[in-house]
Amino acid sequence: MYENLSKNELSELKAELEIKYEALKAKGLNLDMSRGKPCKEQLDLSNAMLTMDLGGCKSESGFDCRNYGMPEGIPEAKSLFAALMGVSASRIILGGNASLQLIYDTIARARFLGVSEELAPWGEGAKFLCPVPGYDRHFTILEHFGIEMINIPLSENGPDMDLIEKLASEDERIKGVICVPMYSNPDGFTYSDETVRRFAAMKTAAEDFRIFWDNAYCIHHFSDSPARQLNIIDECKKGGNPDRAYVFASTSKVTFAGGGICAIASSPANIEHIRKQLSVQTIGFDKINQLRHAKFFVDYGGIIIHMKKHRKIIEPKFNIVCDMLEKELRPNSSTSDCSHGLGEWHKPRGGYFISFNGLPGTAKRTVELCSLAGVVLTGAGATFPYGRDPEDKNIRIAPTFPPVDELISAMEVFCASVKLASAEALLINKE
């Protein structure tokens, strides 16, 4: 335990750690673990989709997918997402290749035009509740539109619902919450049924309060006991707030990150409103790509089989990261509690990330040390609104993209950097 060392002992340790770090740095690595990108082998799983016979490009409705029309998407692709998202196809609108764009557009419309014809735009001074750590691109959208973000602590069962209920019920300028409810980015936590029910039923001061439920990893399991979650749309209806939730999903991490399809699901009233607004923006998204996806998977069962192939590729990478963290950073102790070493982490059961919490005040320095040694990580602070991690301790590790040998090299650098940054920080505290 570094914490129990004297100042002199720490100085000696730091000198040793520096030598080890410099040796790794001298390798001149050039590795990128900054984003949750699928690796080549994952992308290859869907290659057959690129050249498959599309049988005249007709949708099952007889519609020629090559032509204009069907702004809400073709029926067979809507059915696929209906199964994926647990709603009827009539409650789904398909988008382009990225759910982020649907999220952006939905927030933009609410902010400037209003969530329904009856309700005024959110306007200036709108605020959002943001479970943290969270997804940096969500926060960037909110900041872009001048929406004030309020940090809400997140733990294993979801965000602090006492705090969310209190704030949402008191302040009518609080217009929503944005989150990744299953295998959260970056922690990999799955919100409990109680959390979902409380979200759905809570009182909000704002009539136009909306939940942005980014279900990016709803089928991205790598455990024999995959997470299950109540359907937020159903629960909102039961809770007397049928129009509260917008749910998003995509195939970006199922087929191609650079050429997938995406969807928004919501209540009939919301979907009807969005359909009207969307028809101003486009005559329709890419229906040929929708058809490709529908023909490639055939049905929901086809997707599930496909996701098992992803698991085979990426689960070993998560194991490598967790094993190396365990070996390098867990203190020598007989307990299985990993919370008293140089950081906390846990192996998620799905999703794309491992969230590492180092000693307070070490995250920026750790990322800097990694970068100087040729390993690019997600910027420290990126998992918090405005890029400000109040304790400067959270680092998002994205293990999927690098090949296994590179991942091991990168994690060696990471662990060495954590140790050195920790020794430096503890030494300063002793002064």
Place this chain on the structure above:
Amino acid sequence: MYENLSKNELSELKAELEIKYEALKAKGLNLDMSRGKPCKEQLDLSNAMLTMDLGGCKSESGFDCRNYGMPEGIPEAKSLFAALMGVSASRIILGGNASLQLIYDTIARARFLGVSEELAPWGEGAKFLCPVPGYDRHFTILEHFGIEMINIPLSENGPDMDLIEKLASEDERIKGVICVPMYSNPDGFTYSDETVRRFAAMKTAAEDFRIFWDNAYCIHHFSDSPARQLNIIDECKKGGNPDRAYVFASTSKVTFAGGGICAIASSPANIEHIRKQLSVQTIGFDKINQLRHAKFFVDYGGIIIHMKKHRKIIEPKFNIVCDMLEKELRPNSSTSDCSHGLGEWHKPRGGYFISFNGLPGTAKRTVELCSLAGVVLTGAGATFPYGRDPEDKNIRIAPTFPPVDELISAMEVFCASVKLASAEALLINKE
């Protein structure tokens, strides 16, 4: 000439026309000429693109198009649009499958966030100049965002530039103009070099005045003397207003209306600003489809050859429409002037439409009569802001989609309906 008939003669004529119209109606047609959609044979021209070998999906830059990244688009597809739009590739950002969406997004950003970091949003009370008749979907976007539209008469060389210069220089709430400058929708007029120069150089009261130059038909010629046009971006630079123009183009009517790609071109400063804003909205549009297009066409020459194939399919349809209008609606006179019969029209040299101007007060009734006889046209008034044609005379004819035999049947109904509506209108005037 119907106009020269007495009341009794007109009544007799009307009775005759009713008999002819009813005979056509009795056929029970079900034909659609409402939108400018490519026909099956046109779509078939690009079918090879759907199953072509993409060679590992690598861009010429070595980037894997299947993965995240490159928000501005892959280099080879940017080069293609650079040639198409007459600008360098660095001044281009590629979008998704529809330029309409890029137009919507660009107007939305200007309206709510501002055209640059220094300039305030257009805000409430913004106004636009709209050359008429024009494209209904443009007007719908402006109306959606509460931007007041001002009609500007359009003729062979472009809109009334005296009026545009006067209004734009006087009123700082006038923030822009939106138009289809080549083979205008629906007239098929191509703005003259003088018009382009005046647009580029004119004084505007608003510092953030922008030209939305929807160059949807820039390569859609069907004449041996295709239209040429000055490049608005170059001219704006020469005119001392380098950031004035946003230019849009797409392959919606080149490859697939339901699965093409699109682009925006503008000044370096505008492109840099859009790039920043766009990076909030998306990690990147569909790069696999960009690659497909680049590999399918290889270069600009490939596109030009492809467009000649389109011409072969659609030029005969335009000829049919013009010949039938000539035969049925032009008065028996020795002059070649078609402006003194039951309407005015001309055969365009490119684009997707024929614009028919009937006698004042007859357009709605003509469209209604067509509809009752089973022929759906674009709604009368759709070519004007707020759907209001002040003279109720303009009808947009879209000849590309129906097969030739259906087009002939539809035009028989159209001509019979124009005659009957004209006789009805003239008779009312006599009363």
